[in-house]
Amino acid sequence: MTAAELRRPERLFDGYALDLDGTVYLGDALLPGAAATVRRIRQRGSRLVFLTNNPLRSAASYAERLSGLGIPAAEADVLTPLGVLAGYLGRRHPGAAVLTVAEPLVDETLAAAGITVTSEPAAAGVVVVSFDRTFSYAKLLLAYRAVRHFGAAIVATNPDPFCPTPDGGWPDCAAMLAAVEACTETRAEAIMGKPGEHMAAELLRRLAAPPASTVIVGDRLLTDVSMSRSLGMTSVLVLSGATTPGELASSPVRPDYVIEGIGQLLPADPPSGRPGRAAACRAAASRPAAPATSPGTSPVGSTPDGLQPAAGENPSARALPIAPPTGVHGDRVRLHAHPSRPHRR
Ligand SMILES: [Mg+2]
Numbered sequence: 001m002t003a004a005e006l007r008r009p010e011r012l013f014d015g016y017a018l019d020l021d022g023t024v025y026l027g028d029a030l031l032p033g034a035a036a037t038v039r040r041i042r043q044r045g046s047r048l049v050f051l052t053n054n055p056l057r058s059a060a061s062y063a064e065r066l067s068g069l070g071i072p073a074a075e076a077d078v079l080t081p082l083g084v085l086a087g088y089l090g091r092r093h094p095g096a097a098v099l100t101v102a103e104p105l106v107d108e109t110l111a112a113a114g115i116t117v118t119s120e121p122a123a124a125g126v127v128v129v130s131f132d133r134t135f136s137y138a139k140l141l142l143a144y145r146a147v148r149h150f151g152a153a154i155v156a157t158n159p160d161p162f163c164p165t166p167d168g169g170w171p172d173c174a175a176m177l178a179a180v181e182a183c184t185e186t187r188a189e190a191i192m193g194k195p196g197e198h199m200a201a202e203l204l205r206r207l208a209a210p211p212a213s214t215v216i217v218g219d220r221l222l223t224d225v226s227m228s229r230s231l232g233m234t235s236v237l238v239l240s241g242a243t244t245p246g247e248l249a250s251s252p253v254r255p256d257y258v259i260e261g262i263g264q265l266l267p268a269d270p271p272s273g274r275p276g277r278a279a280a281c282r283a284a285a286s287r288p289a290a291p292a293t294s295p296g297t298s299p300v301g302s303t304p305d306g307l308q309p310a311a312g313e314n315p316s317a318r319a320l321p322i323a324p325p326t327g328v329h330g331d332r333v334r335l336h337a338h339p340s341r342p343h344r345r
Pocket residue numbers: 019020021022023218219220241
């Protein structure tokens with residue numbers, strides 16, 4: 001990919017959704033510039049959510065991992081498919097027992113939410129399929145019987161075909177889901193992760209900003225970029241993970257911006273403008289009644305929470321509208337995991 005085809009955002013946003021695998025880190029190492037970029041986003045007062053389709057860890061575990069890598073994070077900062085799964089099942093299948101094709105964390109998460117997990121196909125109202133490194137014919141057989149013989153619905157955690165790793169990737173949830181769908185001749189009724197509407201709804205709730213002033217940054221066209229387009233958010237594709245320049249060139253999914261990595265996410269030379277909402281609110285809350293500006297003192301020289309802007313940055317360099325978040329059940333959001341295939345066949 002040539003330098004001319006790479007384009008970094010020339011503006012700042014009120015909300016940032018950062019994919020993890022292939023965007024913030026790869027394997028056990030942060031990608032170049034990740035910690036500094038996150039620090040600068042927070043210094044600006046923008047909201048930030050870490051987003052992953054990987055269901056192998058809990059949000060608390062991801063937060064601990066990020067903190068250990070040098071990016072302080074709390075459980076509420078991380079959104080995973082498991083963070084929306086129990087809520088979906090409770091709304092759509094209240095009281096139903098669930099049979100899982102998954103690793104123990106999925107069972108534990110459901111049980112903690114008061115959902116009955118069963119290994120009896122006849123008792124299952126739903127089969128939950130996930131990224132499962134213990135996948136087996138025995139599990140497939142139970143899922144087959146639950147769906148084919150007893151009419152259980154299929155719900156999947158995420159649509160990813162493989163999970164990017166330094167050693168070339170691992171088969172992900174789509175592989176297990178394909179096996180279950182093939183033998184049952186039944187499509188999943190819902191997929192929790194990106195680009196699905198359930199993850200999208202929770203993401204917008206957490207960012208609490210209008211989609212037009214938010215951005216999704218990720219390494220996959222069909223999840224990260226597709227979800228941002230469906231929601232009316234800006235998209236930034238990083239080439240540090242699953243997508244190669246050749247795949248980007250041949251894809252009909254077009255991101256708004258393409259950068260080599262997260263280190264190029266923020267504008268190199270931000271334009272001046274009004275402060276973003278979060279920074280402005282904090283500034284107003286801490287501002288004395290009398291004008292704060294004194295001769296020779298810049299009113300935007302530092303942020304009210306004591307964080308200093310990075311060298312060369314103008315912390316007031318955002319001018320974004322404030323409006324209620326767009327509900328994902330509105331007309332603007334219609335996400336389908338398999339847009340070219342029938343729901344059930
Ligand atoms: Mg990724």
